[in-house]
Amino acid sequence: MLEGNARFVSGAPRHPRQDVERRHELAGGQRPRAALFGCSDSRLAAEIIFDEGLGDLFVVRNAGQVISDSVIGSLEYAVEVLGVPLIVVLGHDACGAVRAAIDSTAVDAPALPPRIWRQVAPIVPAVRRVQSVDGTNAATVDPEHVGREHLRDTVTELLQSSELISAAVAAGTLAIVGVNYRLGEGTAIPDFIVGDASDAAA
Template sequence: MLEGNRRFVSGTPRHPRQDVERRTELATYQRPNAALFGCSDSRLAAEIIFDEGLGDLFVVRNAGQVISDSVIGSLEYAVGVLEVPLIVVLAHDACGAVGAAIDSTGMDAPTLPAYIWRQIAPIVPSVRRVQRAEAAEGRTPERPNPELVGREHLRYTVGELLRASELISEAVAAGRVAVVGANYRLDEGEAVPIVAIGDVDEPRATDPA
């Protein structure tokens, strides 16, 4: 995935495994190389930014990459049934959900529609942790740094996934799965690993096209 992202950043994508033969081959099975849980932001199309093809990634997305029962169930399916060796949790700069969570903590914050609030509420604890850390350093900005909040939420999300899913945490402990939290830089197009848990040195070979 890192190699594919480097091709995307340099403007030399190969668009692999996207032909008719690959489509036909995958009509009766799938064996993705990784599961990706990321934000729904339209600028984070996983197969494009990692220069992957059909059947390469099992993708789960929602606004702000917030852990939920459906997310955990989907990722457990990827690990338990599809046997993916890697889960990538992908955050990004300038995330609208993170910004909304920050704004919701303001004194004059408007009331959000109920479902939007439920979606961003799990990000608010990360906002509070960043605020406390900034205060401990003698800094009290009017608005917490969105990049710091986004990365704190990313680390929290990886930890919460492992706490919530016994299946995934046991697979990590057994060395069958690694979990990587990465941040996508919108300007550069680069996905930068922030946290890694488990052995990420032995990725499964891509199935032949």
């Protein structure tokens, strides 16, 4: 995946495994090399930024990469049924959901529509923690710092919420990598690893 991202960054993607033969090969089943849980941001199309093909990635996305029952169920399916050895959790800079969570902490912040608030509310603890440590507020807090903290929170919550996934990590059959994506450069930068990723797809 990192090699594919390097090709994407350099402007020389190969667009592998995207032909008719690959489509026919996969018609009978899938065996992805990794699962990716990331933000729904339209600038983060996983197969493009990692220069992957059909059947390579099992992708789960929502605004702000926020853990939910459907996300956990989808990732458990990838691990238990499809046998992926790696989960990549992908955050990025200039995230709209992170920005909304930050703005919601302002004293005079207008109320968000209920469903949008429920989506960004899990990011608020990271906002508050960064504000407390850095002595900042909604106007001055560093959104990239918040995004990195939220990425770590996301992985922690995934492990705490899924016995199946945490057991696979403990058994050495699964690794989780937290990755930060830089929109301007197109680079995907691994930030931390949980478990043994030596044999994983990244």
